[in-house]
Amino acid sequence: MSSLKNRVKAFVKLGSFLDQFSSKNTKRREGVINNDLFFDAFKHQLKLAQEHNGWFTDSNIQFAIKGWSELLTEEKFNDWLKPYEFNEDQVSRKVALITAGNIPLVGFHDFLCVLLAGHSVIVKQSSNDKHLLPMLSKYLEYAEPEFKGKISFTEDKLEGFDAVIATGSNNTARYFEYYFGKKPHIIRRNRNSVAVLDGTESKAQLEALGEDVFRYYGLGCRNVSKLFVPENYNFDAFFKAMYKQKSIIDSAKYANNYDYNKAVYLMSQFELLENGFLMLKEDEQFASPIATLFYETYKDVESLRKRLEDEKENIQCVVADGFSRKEVDFGQTQLPQLYDYADDVDTIEFLLKI
CATH class of the missing domain: 3.40.309.10 (Aldehyde Dehydrogenase; Chain A, domain 2)
Incomplete structure (x- = not known):
């Protein structure tokens, strides 16, 4: 198994790659690893994502990508992961990930957490956001060969998994509870x-x-x-x-x-x-x-x-401003940090215990 350090390095490389697409002026930069293989291909996937989902405008996709490119740095990973105890001898589990499709790359944080924890991931994507993550997964497999064989996507019934992270509406959450409740799980509802x-x-x-x-x-x-x-x-x-x-x-x-x-x-x-x-x-x-x-x-x-x-x-x-201890500053809701877990459920802690 690759070390946590190598897994982090792969995501840091991905951050540098994504930074090229984080503004209107998409420009290939010298020195970005695997650009020859992935730059044009990802540019095409961005175009497909926008054509497929009218809510995914250039501006909103660039905003999402910019946010991730700024988070995927060695310094931010070190600050985030410092409190956790990673065991490199931990048994690798297969984690099923069911993603929403309301905003671009909305399931990326869960995807990131599963791989950092040393597990395999099988992703069932929303049809509204299906173009970007598979290409980024391929990039990661080139950046860190140990990821090869640990990332898969399916449109069929999920099978052969050990744990589940699922995001959906209140209605789909009841469905998720029924089908996945006996496995270790994080099931997110409307908020x-x-x-x-x-x-x-x-x-x-x-x-x-x-x-x-x-x-x-x-x-x-x-x-x-x-x-x-x-x-x-x-x-x-x-x-x-x-x-x-x-x-x-x-x-x-x-x-x-x-x-x-x-x-x-x-x-x-x-x-x-x-x-x-x-x-x-x-x-x-x-x-x-x-x-x-x-x-x-x-x-x-x-x-x-x-x-x-x-x-x-x-x-x-x-x-708010001065209302509560956990308040978010004005203008910052769509700029969460790596440690800002959805629904206040610590995903890394969950994954390290399954």
């Missing part, structure tokens, strides 16, 4: 992110919040889908800050959702606040439709803290 405002936010903070709301068209579990605001909150500053995101309505898919949801709300005679590309609707639910933010008012901060603690199983991130 949403919220922002807590108190009226003292700066223009810069509110503009940054726009990134938390609109990046990936709001399709990620780390996207803010709900606001908590004080009673009698004035939304003027909020809407002024959101104006920076107005070009999102130029996306036909987003515009269609905006028009449809607005028509439904108006026919139902719901009260709305809107600015031509975003609707605000007072609602107790956390998951809002595309082009819509739900909001609720609060009277006192302590009651709200308790409410969100009680609801923590439904919440991925809380964006």
